[in-house]
Amino acid sequence: MIRTLLRGGWLFLLAAAASLQGRPEINLFAWSEYVPQKVIDGFTRETGIAVNYETFSSNEEMVSKLVAGGGDYDVIQPSEYTAEALIKANLLAKLDLARLPHLRNIDPDLRHLPFDPGGDYEVPYMSGTVGIVVNTAVVHDPIHGFQDVFQPSFSGRIIVVNDNREMVSWALATLGHSANDINAETLKQVRPVIAQWIKLIKVYDSDSPKTALLNGDVDLGVVWSGEAAILWNQDRKFRYVLPAEGTHRFIDLLAMPVGAPHPREALQFIDYILRPEVSVLISNEFPYTNPNLAARALLTPEQRANPASYPAVGKLEIFRDIGKQSAAVDRLMTDLKSAQ
Amino acid sequence: MKIGSRAGLAGWLLLLPLILWFVAFVVVPTAILIGCAFCDRDDLGRIVYHFTWENFRRTVDPVYVTIFIRSIACAGLTTVICLAAGFPAAWFIGRAKPSVRSTLLLLVMVPFWTSFLIRTYAWMTLLKQEGLINGLLEYLKIIRSPLPMLYTPGAIVLGLVYAYLPFMILPIYASAEKLDGSLIEAAHDLGAGPLRVFSSVIVPLTLPGIAAGVLMVFVPAIGMFAVTDLMGGARVPLIGNVIQNQFMQARDWPFGAALGVVFLLLFAIVYWILQRAPGAAGPHHD
Amino acid sequence: MRQIGLGNRLMHRGLATWTGVVLAFLYAPIVVLVAYSFNASRLNILWRGFTWQWYVDLAHNGPILAAARNSLIVAAVATVVSVVIGTGGAWLLYRYRFRGEGAIQTLIAIPMVMPEILMGISLLLFFSRIGLRLGFATVIIGHVTFCIPFVCAAVRARLHGLDPSLEEAALDLGATPLRAFWLVIVPYLRPAIAAGALMAFTLSLDELIVTFFTTSAASATLPLRVFGMAKIGLNPMLNALSAVFVIVALVVQTGLRRLEVRAIR
Numbered sequence: 001m002i003r004t005l006l007r008g009g010w011l012f013l014l015a016a017a018a019s020l021q022g023r024p025e026i027n028l029f030a031w032s033e034y035v036p037q038k039v040i041d042g043f044t045r046e047t048g049i050a051v052n053y054e055t056f057s058s059n060e061e062m063v064s065k066l067v068a069g070g071g072d073y074d075v076i077q078p079s080e081y082t083a084e085a086l087i088k089a090n091l092l093a094k095l096d097l098a099r100l101p102h103l104r105n106i107d108p109d110l111r112h113l114p115f116d117p118g119g120d121y122e123v124p125y126m127s128g129t130v131g132i133v134v135n136t137a138v139v140h141d142p143i144h145g146f147q148d149v150f151q152p153s154f155s156g157r158i159i160v161v162n163d164n165r166e167m168v169s170w171a172l173a174t175l176g177h178s179a180n181d182i183n184a185e186t187l188k189q190v191r192p193v194i195a196q197w198i199k200l201i202k203v204y205d206s207d208s209p210k211t212a213l214l215n216g217d218v219d220l221g222v223v224w225s226g227e228a229a230i231l232w233n234q235d236r237k238f239r240y241v242l243p244a245e246g247t248h249r250f251i252d253l254l255a256m257p258v259g260a261p262h263p264r265e266a267l268q269f270i271d272y273i274l275r276p277e278v279s280v281l282i283s284n285e286f287p288y289t290n291p292n293l294a295a296r297a298l299l300t301p302e303q304r305a306n307p308a309s310y311p312a313v314g315k316l317e318i319f320r321d322i323g324k325q326s327a328a329v330d331r332l333m334t335d336l337k338s339a340q
Numbered sequence: 341m342k343i344g345s346r347a348g349l350a351g352w353l354l355l356l357p358l359i360l361w362f363v364a365f366v367v368v369p370t371a372i373l374i375g376c377a378f379c380d381r382d383d384l385g386r387i388v389y390h391f392t393w394e395n396f397r398r399t400v401d402p403v404y405v406t407i408f409i410r411s412i413a414c415a416g417l418t419t420v421i422c423l424a425a426g427f428p429a430a431w432f433i434g435r436a437k438p439s440v441r442s443t444l445l446l447l448v449m450v451p452f453w454t455s456f457l458i459r460t461y462a463w464m465t466l467l468k469q470e471g472l473i474n475g476l477l478e479y480l481k482i483i484r485s486p487l488p489m490l491y492t493p494g495a496i497v498l499g500l501v502y503a504y505l506p507f508m509i510l511p512i513y514a515s516a517e518k519l520d521g522s523l524i525e526a527a528h529d530l531g532a533g534p535l536r537v538f539s540s541v542i543v544p545l546t547l548p549g550i551a552a553g554v555l556m557v558f559v560p561a562i563g564m565f566a567v568t569d570l571m572g573g574a575r576v577p578l579i580g581n582v583i584q585n586q587f588m589q590a591r592d593w594p595f596g597a598a599l600g601v602v603f604l605l606l607f608a609i610v611y612w613i614l615q616r617a618p619g620a621a622g623p624h625h626d
Numbered sequence: 627m628r629q630i631g632l633g634n635r636l637m638h639r640g641l642a643t644w645t646g647v648v649l650a651f652l653y654a655p656i657v658v659l660v661a662y663s664f665n666a667s668r669l670n671i672l673w674r675g676f677t678w679q680w681y682v683d684l685a686h687n688g689p690i691l692a693a694a695r696n697s698l699i700v701a702a703v704a705t706v707v708s709v710v711i712g713t714g715g716a717w718l719l720y721r722y723r724f725r726g727e728g729a730i731q732t733l734i735a736i737p738m739v740m741p742e743i744l745m746g747i748s749l750l751l752f753f754s755r756i757g758l759r760l761g762f763a764t765v766i767i768g769h770v771t772f773c774i775p776f777v778c779a780a781v782r783a784r785l786h787g788l789d790p791s792l793e794e795a796a797l798d799l800g801a802t803p804l805r806a807f808w809l810v811i812v813p814y815l816r817p818a819i820a821a822g823a824l825m826a827f828t829l830s831l832d833e834l835i836v837t838f839f840t841t842s843a844a845s846a847t848l849p850l851r852v853f854g855m856a857k858i859g860l861n862p863m864l865n866a867l868s869a870v871f872v873i874v875a876l877v878v879q880t881g882l883r884r885l886e887v888r889a890i891r
Contacts, residue, residue, distance in 0.1 A: 061589045446880070
């Protein structure tokens with residue numbers, strides 16, 4: 001019996017090993033809850049290229065793994081400030097734009113970002129804002145900004161995204177500073193503000209903050225706009241509020257790291273994402289602000305009316321690379337979070 | 341009993357792969373860990389090889405000392421609960437009739453062999469705000485609004501106890517099973533009361549099992565960030581979570597390494613103490 | 627086997643009850659999970675009807691199936707490698723006297739007790755330093771490293787009962803030490819090797835922490851996927867997966883008891 005088991009096991013190993021080699025594939029390193037399985041499956045079905053989808057929950061985590069030299073990634077999904085830092089460090093490869101015919105669908109406004117004027121290194125994936133979501137069935141106080149959220153009366157009922165840079169930017173906003181105004185002096189100023197906030201926060205979740213809100217574990221919080229949009233679709237009691245003190249918008253991008261093992265397949269994947277009908281699939285599952293104008297035209301009126309997906313707001317600032325200061329931000333947040 | 345003839349060249353050559361493996365994948369990585377703790381990081385989080393005491397200075401910051409103490413206390417509490425709850429059960433199973441014993445053992449092993457993550461997740465579903473326990477309590481009108489049970493220190497200890505209880509039961513069971521019953525009878529015959537029998541006969545003889553159980557629960561529990569992350573929701577920072585965070589989001593590998601080195605020292609001390617327990621010959625398994 | 631303290635009925639009943647409580651504690655959440663894996667409601671607590679839907683979803687979920695395949699591959703390779711190295715090593719250390727033996731024994735025992743997170747981060751630093759890309763190789767290396775001590779311990783325990791004349795007899799009949807090992811010692815060690823292999827296989831399948839630091843996307847194992855899913859929130863597919871785990875554990879355990887009974891003869 002043992003012999004049969006062994007023989008069977010060996011055959012299984014051989015088959016499995018065979019299944020792993022030789023087929024075309026790309027290694028996708030993206031945010032968790034951001035690339036629908038439908039889209040991945042559709043791509044594989046059409047091109048025969050398998051997609052290994054590894055996830056991260058923050059830009060910093062992605063950079064951490066990227067520079068560790070540990071991952072062999074073909075397509076990564078940095079936010080704008082991270083892409084800026086990676087370009088500066090010569091870690092992103094130039095994209096062969098000729099292979100991206102569907103690039104014309106992207107809002108031209110987003111094509112010539114300040115750190116990549118030629119638009120050679122990245123392609124917008126999704127855009128959005130970070131704002132306040134309130135379960136109005138439980139919270140009856142008027143909530144207009146961060147100050148209203150981080151009140152002792154909401155102690156233990158607040159959720160925030162688990163993002164160091166984000167939290168610092170909110171504190172900066174309440175002090176009247178720009179989100180990119182990060183230096184030793186401003187960090188000293190925000191320290192007590194954040195320390196106070198941390199005492200009130202119950203959950204830190206960048207992957208799926210909507211879950212705790214839906215579960216009733218928390219009543220309000222500061223989350224990604226797409227999550228707020230999903231909540232709004234589920235139940236109109238979840239209102240999305242852009243903080244009065246000021247907020248920023250983010251642009252998540254697709255890029256290719258230098259040394260990617262499958263550059264051709266990576267470009268194929270990126271172009272696939274840029275197709276309007278595919279982009280619509282992404283919007284359906286993750287209702288952020290879609291930068292693909294051709295795709296936006298295909299959305300339902302209801303989707304376009306979602307106040308979290310397409311807020312009525314002018315141009316907001318984006319995060320810029322803060323260089324050395326990012327280490328200071330990380331240290332500050334580690335120290336503050338550890339001090340509970 | 342050893343047959344012991346001296347190892348010749350052939351013997352050493354054959355043993356070499358094993359030794360090399362452990363040198364390469366245990367000794368060298370640990371050395372690198374210690375080395376990295378003295379380094380610095382750059383903007384993107386890469387390691388910069390330039391000597392500094394800064395990371396170790398940060399580890400003795402009261403913030404992190406508190407976290408170490410909290411983690412040790414948490415793991416300690418978990419160990420104590422596992423010991424208190426597990427010992428009687430392990431004893432009972434070890435001394436039971438063979439037929440009963442093998443069924444009971446099967447019953448204990450099944451959770452052990454079910455992924456600990458699944459078991460932790462099971463508790464998450466029970467404890468959450470709109471979970472089963474709250475639902476039941478509200479239905480029975482014992483409470484009026486749901487109790488926040490998840491994301492508390494209590495939930496963390498519960499999760500850890502649940503994950504590690506089988507690791508305490510099994511070694512103690514092994515010791516209990518091997519125990520010669522006549523020794524207990526002899527103690528009774530000599531007039532010892534049950535408490536005396538327990539402290540003077542049972543405990544010393546099961547000490548190897550207890551020591552093994554403690555070692556397999558206490559130290560791993562300190563660093564088990566998966567359970568504490570799921571049950572504590574990043575709200576109750578323990579050392580395992582902080583270390584993991586340094587290698588992920590906070591991008592400060594040298595600091596994570598420094599915390600790791602301190603943890604390593606702690607582990608070495610605990611190991612050394614437990615090795616001194618009379619009769620303990622290191623952990624043994626089925 | 628002796629019963630616990632003669633005439634100590636109350637004590638016996640008390641212990642039996644306590645054991646029952648402990649077992650109930652161990653099983654209650656699992657039972658609930660399995661029960662709810664058939665619940666047609668997503669939000670878990672209200673029972674909305676019986677369904678196999680989550681199991682169907684599970685069977686079609688690409689990432690989970692890939693992760694399960696990866697876990698099995700890693701566990702199989704890690705078990706084989708650790709059994710070969712561990713058994714050979716345990717035998718050599720038992721049969722011959724080596725200088726510095728105590729140190730070698732301690733070295734081997736370290737991964738068994740060292741906190742996994744330390745192993746994980748030190749291996750990550752090591753692979754990063756030597757430029758080895760994370761993937762199956764690195765994950766397997768980590769798993770083999772902590773499996774070997776368990777195999778060694780199981781084999782060593784069995785070797786204690788070895789009759790030295792067995793090997794002597796084989797040598798007298800003209801066998802080389804290697805042949806003697808293979809034809810006489812290994813068969814004797816079979817139950818211990820099986821126990822060690824089983825232990826290694828289980829540990830590898832359930833391993834999360836070391837794998838967390840040493841894996842890549844392609845080699846993600848099942849515990850990693852489950853961890854990711856559990857962090858995102860409650861998911862009825864996870865319930866179905868748990869039920870599958872429990873059934874597999876039950877089947878394996880019962881199978882093992884049967885094998886044990888046969889081996890004793």
